[in-house]
Ligand SMILES: Nc1ncnc2c1ncn2[C@@H]1O[C@H](COP(=O)(O)OP(=O)(O)O)[C@@H](O)[C@H]1O
C-alpha cells in the first residue's frame with residue numbers, strides 16, 4: 034500500500050481517513066479496502082523512511098489531526114516506481130506442484146485434481162461475476178480490475194485443460 | 202429413479218463418424234441427466250465431442266447407438282419430421298452458425314418461432330421486445346440479418362432460440378463472437394431466464410458464461426470425465442469481494 038499512498042499524497046496533503054476514502058472511491062469493491070489502522074501503520078513507516086512528513090493541525094474541540102504531505106524523497110520514490118516496468122504474473126502455481134507430485138506419492142490421481150480445480154476456478158469466476166454486478170457501472174477502474182481478474186482466471190482454466198489433455 | 206422427470210436423459214450414447222477411411226468415435230458412451238430448470242455447462246478441449254453431443258440432443262445429428270429421452274419421451278428413434286415438430290415446440294437452439302432467415306427482419310426472425318408454436322401475435326411481439334431489449338438490440342429490430350455484425354447476429358439467434366420459451370435451450374459456443382460488453386448482456390439474459398426456470402445445456406469455453414451454470418460437465422475424447430456442481434461463493438463479502446482480485450494476483 035506504500036506506493037498508492039504516496040501517489041495520493043502527490044496530489045495533495047491529506048490525513049489518514051481521507052486517504053482511506055480516496056482509495057475506496059478510486060478502486061471500489063474490486064480492491065481490498067484497508068482498515069484505518071493499516072493506513073496509519075504504513076504512513077508511520079513512510080514517515081520513518083523520510084518519504085512523507087506529518088504536521089499537526091489543530092481542531093477546535095477535538096484532538097489535533099495529522100496531515101501528511103510528500104517529501105522530495107517521496108516524490109522521487111514515486112517517480113521511480115511509475116517509471117519502472119512492472120512484473121507480469123507468472124505461473125508459480127501451487128496446484129501444478131500438486132498435479133505433478135501427487136500421483137508419484139499415490140495420494141491422488143490427476144484427473145480428480147484437475148476436475149476439482151476446474152470447479153473451484155468456476156466458483157471463483159462466479160464470485161467475480163457477482164462482484165461486477167454489484168459494482169457501480171460508473172466506476173470504470175473497479176470494472177477493469179474485475180475484468181483483468183476474469184481474464185487471468187480464463188487463462189488458468191485454459192491451461193488446466195491443456196494439463197488435462199497432456200497429463201490425465 | 203427418483204426426483205422429477207428429467208428434461209434430458211441419455212443412455213450410453215455413442216456417435217461414430219465414418220466419413221473417410223478410419224471411423225472416429227466422437228461421443229463415447231455418454232450418460233447424462235438434466236433436470237427441469239438446471240443450467241449445465243459443457244466444457245472440454247476442441248474435438249472432445251461437445252458439438253456432436255448437443256447436435257444429437259437437438260436431433261440435428263443421428264446417434265450411432267444408445268438412447269436419448271426428452272421430457273420422458275424417447276426421441277433418438279424419431280423421424281426427421283417428428284424432430285422438426287419437437288424442435289418447434291420444445292427445443293431452442295443457438296449454434297455457432299446463426300442461420301437467421303435472410304429476407305426477414307430481425308424482429309420477424311425472433312417472433313417466428315413463438316408464432317409457430319402457437320403464441321398470439323401480441324404475445325410474440327411482447328416476448329420479442331423483451332428479448333431484443335435485454336440483449337441491447339431494440340434498435341436493430343427492423344434491420345435485416347445481413348446488416349448486422351457477427352456479434353449482433355449471434356444475439357439475435359439467442360433471442361430467437363428463447364422466443365417460444367422452449368423446455369430446453371441448447372447452445373453451442375453462443376458467446377464466441379461477442380465482445381465483453383455484449384457478453385455481459387448475454388450473461389444477464391441467461392441468468393434471468395435461468396432464474397425463471399429455463400433449462401439450459403450450453404457448450405462454452407468462456408468461463409464467465411460457464412460460471413453461471415449450476416453444473417459443469419467436462420468431456421474428454423467423447424467421454425464425460427467430470428460432472429458436478431459449481432461451488433457457490435461461501436462468503437457474501439460485505440466490503441465487496443475485494444480480495445478476489447488480490448487472490449488472483
Ligand atoms: N461430420 C463429421 N464427420 C467426421 N468427423 C467429425 C464430424 N463432426 C465431428 N467430427 C469429429 O468428431 C470429433 C468431435 O468433434 P466435435 O463434436 O465437433 O468436437 P468439439 O465440439 O468438442 O470440438 C472430432 O474428432 C471431429 O473431427
Ligand SMILES: [Mg+2]
Pocket residue numbers: 251252253373
Ligand atoms: Mg464444437
